[in-house]
Amino acid sequence: MQVVSISSLKGGVGKTSVTLGLASAALAAGIPTLVVDLDPHADATTGLGVRAGGQLDIGRLLKNARRADLAANTVPSGWVETAIEQNLAGSGAKPVLDVAMGSAFSGIYDRPDLGRRDLRRLSMLLSRVTGYGLVLIDCPPSLNGLTRMAWTASNRVLLVAEPGLFSVAGTERTMRAIELFKAEYAPGLQTAGIVANRVRSSSNEHTFRLAEMKQMFNELLLSPTIAEQANWQQIQGAAHAVHHWPGESARQASEYFDELLRSLVGAGRLRSRVARR
Ligand SMILES: Nc1ncnc2c1ncn2[C@@H]1O[C@H](COP(=O)(O)OP(=O)(O)OP(=O)(O)O)[C@@H](O)[C@H]1O
Ligand SMILES: [Mg+2]
Numbered sequence: 060m061q062v063v064s065i066s067s068l069k070g071g072v073g074k075t076s077v078t079l080g081l082a083s084a085a086l087a088a089g090i091p092t093l094v095v096d097l098d099p100h101a102d103a104t105t106g107l108g109v110r111a112g113g114q115l116d117i118g119r120l121l122k123n124a125r126r127a128d129l130a131a132n133t134v135p136s137g138w139v140e141t142a143i144e145q146n147l148a149g150s151g152a153k154p155v156l157d158v159a160m161g162s163a164f165s166g167i168y169d170r171p172d173l174g175r176r177d178l179r180r181l182s183m184l185l186s187r188v189t190g191y192g193l194v195l196i197d198c199p200p201s202l203n204g205l206t207r208m209a210w211t212a213s214n215r216v217l218l219v220a221e222p223g224l225f226s227v228a229g230t231e232r233t234m235r236a237i238e239l240f241k242a243e244y245a246p247g248l249q250t251a252g253i254v255a256n257r258v259r260s261s262s263n264e265h266t267f268r269l270a271e272m273k274q275m276f277n278e279l280l281l282s283p284t285i286a287e288q289a290n291w292q293q294i295q296g297a298a299h300a301v302h303h304w305p306g307e308s309a310r311q312a313s314e315y316f317d318e319l320l321r322s323l324v325g326a327g328r329l330r331s332r333v334a335r336r
Pocket of ligand 2: 074198
């Protein structure tokens with residue numbers, strides 16, 4: 060089970076959008092996936108079209124991490140029904156895209172001074188969960204307790220950055236924070252790379268910042284970069300998977316995320332799905 064945190068120190072750069080894009084690609088590829096919405100704003104939960112029926116949110120599960128049953132409290136994304144209706148989920152077993160719902164309650168752990176025992180709360184919950192090939196954790200925009208709890212539970216961290224001065228500087232600080240965190244708490248944690256999001260190829264500033272990022276981060280800057288999409292908010296507002304949205308720009312965005320997912324989970328697992336298209 061590959062557990063990936065999607066993080067950035069800076070807010071609004073596209074963590075949730077990248078989480079949703081990867082979840083959409085994983086659903087299309089038939090990879091059983093769990094999205095853990097660790098941001099108290101719960102944007103990923105909203106975007107995944109979740110209809111809760113009495114399940115506990117992640118904050119309450121974390122509070123009782125020793126005994127709580129995460130598997131019994133996940134909710135299927137509304138995207139799954141659409142995938143089945145549109146016959147996009149491939150043949151075979153019913154597709155799996157589950158959500159551990161976010162809520163403001165998880166904010167009680169978003170402190171800068173979270174101790175070692177509290178940092179292990181999410182790992183503890185995930186250690187009793189089976190059946191997923193991929194777990195995506197959408198983090199809040201800080202390096203406080205919740206992000207550090209996500210890193211403790213993860214194999215890899217995927218950073219998201221916009222090609223702007225503040226975001227690039229924030230990414231450098233985040234990389235340093237990951238190195239320090241690894242040394243102290245999570246020696247096995249890897250940096251999956253940096254996704255540049257909202258890239259406008261016509262912008263000289265973006266071209267300059269991307270070149271700067273390439274120089275600073277080298278092969279950690281992932282390819283492809285994600286372009287600014289005119290209809291992004293409309294797709295997210297409708298709580299739809301980008302793979303289910305009609306039109307050329309959504310198709311192109313789906314391909315970015317297919318490729319990004321391939322770099323996270325390895326090419327082999329996606330090959331069969333691509334062949335079916
Ligand atoms: N590639 C893109 N093209 C167009 N709009 C985008 C793109 N990526 C993100 N956005 C928009 O930018 C806004 C912020 O994105 P998002 O919520 O994914 O960022 P975030 O890093 O999760 O924010 P936060 O730090 O608040 O959690 C959203 O309105 C989203 O629709
Ligand atoms: Mg977010």
